[in-house]
Amino acid sequence: MQLYLSPEVTSIVYYDSVLRGFERVGLKSGEKKRLHFSLKPEDLMILNREMQWVVEPGPFEVMIGASSEDIRLRGKFNIR
Numbered sequence: 001m002q003l004y005l006s007p008e009v010t011s012i013v014y015y016d017s018v019l020r021g022f023e024r025v026g027l028k029s030g031e032k033k034r035l036h037f038s039l040k041p042e043d044l045m046i047l048n049r050e051m052q053w054v055v056e057p058g059p060f061e062v063m064i065g066a067s068s069e070d071i072r073l074r075g076k077f078n079i080r
Contacts, residue, residue: 001065001066002021002066003019003020003021003022003037003062003063004018004020004065005018005044005060005061005062005063006060007046007056007058007060008059008076009058009059010056011049012049017063017068020039021037021038021043023035041055044060058079060078060079062075062077
């Protein structure tokens with residue numbers, strides 16, 4: 001599974017989504033597993049116009065899927 005992040009609002013033009021975690025999981029038909037991903041402040045950083053790495057406040061979308069073309073779960077959180 002892969003975890004993608006997407007800031008909904010930024011001060012610069014930014015990627016639609018960025019891969020921030022992945023874990024190879026082997027499943028048998030019908031099998032389920034619980035996965036845990038941890039995000040660090042660095043995972044939320046973008047390079048701003050002043051060429052500084054910063055975490056900008058605002059909403060972020062989290063997407064989980066087998067690939068960027070196969071997103072199966074979405075969520076949001078907000079940085080203040």
